[in-house]
Amino acid sequence: MRGIHHVTAISGRPTRNLDFYARTLGLRFVKKTVNFDDPGTYHFYYGDEAGSPGTILTFFPWEHASSGRGGLGLAQTTAFCVPAASIGYWTHRLIEKGVKHEALTKRFGEPVLSFFDPDGMSLALVGISGTEAEAAWSTGEIPAQHAIRGFHGVTLMLDAAAPTGAILTDVLGFTEAGREGPHVRYRANDGIGGVVDIREARGFLAGRMGRGSVHHVAFRAADAAEQAEMARKLVKSHGVHPTEQKDRQYFRSVYFREPGGVLFEIATDLPGFTIDEPLANLGQNLKLPPFLEPRRKELEAVLPSLELVS
Numbered sequence: 001m002r003g004i005h006h007v008t009a010i011s012g013r014p015t016r017n018l019d020f021y022a023r024t025l026g027l028r029f030v031k032k033t034v035n036f037d038d039p040g041t042y043h044f045y046y047g048d049e050a051g052s053p054g055t056i057l058t059f060f061p062w063e064h065a066s067s068g069r070g071g072l073g074l075a076q077t078t079a080f081c082v083p084a085a086s087i088g089y090w091t092h093r094l095i096e097k098g099v100k101h102e103a104l105t106k107r108f109g110e111p112v113l114s115f116f117d118p119d120g121m122s123l124a125l126v127g128i129s130g131t132e133a134e135a136a137w138s139t140g141e142i143p144a145q146h147a148i149r150g151f152h153g154v155t156l157m158l159d160a161a162a163p164t165g166a167i168l169t170d171v172l173g174f175t176e177a178g179r180e181g182p183h184v185r186y187r188a189n190d191g192i193g194g195v196v197d198i199r200e201a202r203g204f205l206a207g208r209m210g211r212g213s214v215h216h217v218a219f220r221a222a223d224a225a226e227q228a229e230m231a232r233k234l235v236k237s238h239g240v241h242p243t244e245q246k247d248r249q250y251f252r253s254v255y256f257r258e259p260g261g262v263l264f265e266i267a268t269d270l271p272g273f274t275i276d277e278p279l280a281n282l283g284q285n286l287k288l289p290p291f292l293e294p295r296r297k298e299l300e301a302v303l304p305s306l307e308l309v310s
Helices: 014-024 084-096 162-170 224-238 293-302
Strands: 004-011 028-035 038-047 056-061 074-083 105-107 110-116 122-128 150-158 175-180 183-187 195-200 214-221 252-257 263-268
Touching: 004 014, 004 074, 004 150, 004 263, 014 028, 014 038, 014 056, 038 293, 074 084, 074 214, 084 110, 084 122, 122 150, 150 214, 162 175, 162 183, 162 195, 162 224, 214 224, 224 252, 224 263
Parallel strands: 004 056, 074 122, 150 195, 214 263
Antiparallel strands: 004 214, 028 038, 038 056, 074 150, 105 110, 110 122, 175 183, 183 195, 252 263
């Protein structure tokens, strides 16, 4: 299975982020860990029950980060799948929760409900027929039949689609699936995380990374061997040189900057989030990689409390 593995973004206050994604949107809080490169900062993971590839939205909550600005070279929108019949439910829920949202529209024949998280991150719910039969995580507040099923995909804002499209199709397993207005759609599969839309906006203002911005988009590789082959093809066919493989505890990663400027990652499906805690307990305790475990007390002392007001 090819497609999106996860999306990582930058947020502000950790408790506000946790409240919005776990309560308002009803995603499972899959993992509470730290940014391995900046361990005084949390790294949150949300997804389905097991944090399956294609459902994982992660955040670096930097409370004092300045606001980002949308524009060229950034992911513009991160979209989730919901059953087509659930769009009305979600419209009412966003109104009830006071979530800033836009009027319902259609893109490529699919209903799209666009909205924003508390840090201004651009999100959308896309109604997809047939997804009601798929398993869904539910805490009870959001009925299972209306729950988010995982990613629909991402929209990138780029000066031109073709150079990035060449990497999507030649390396990452996508095919061009259609054009509508300024959007070019690429599809890797008919399930979760299978869509990348490129919005061509030649000459538009460059984006600025910050709070509310997507930091990077990660694509799936079944294992390290497939990842290495994808990295080889990037170098040989596209002159793009990815990083060395990095151990992210729950997957193995390589990173590269695609031609339009967006940071891409190729992440392995394994080992997954149950490597350091059982499925039933995901997200309940602070988990640290072995190289940071000796610093647990120090890190717990500087990380902010995550107590939420009921």
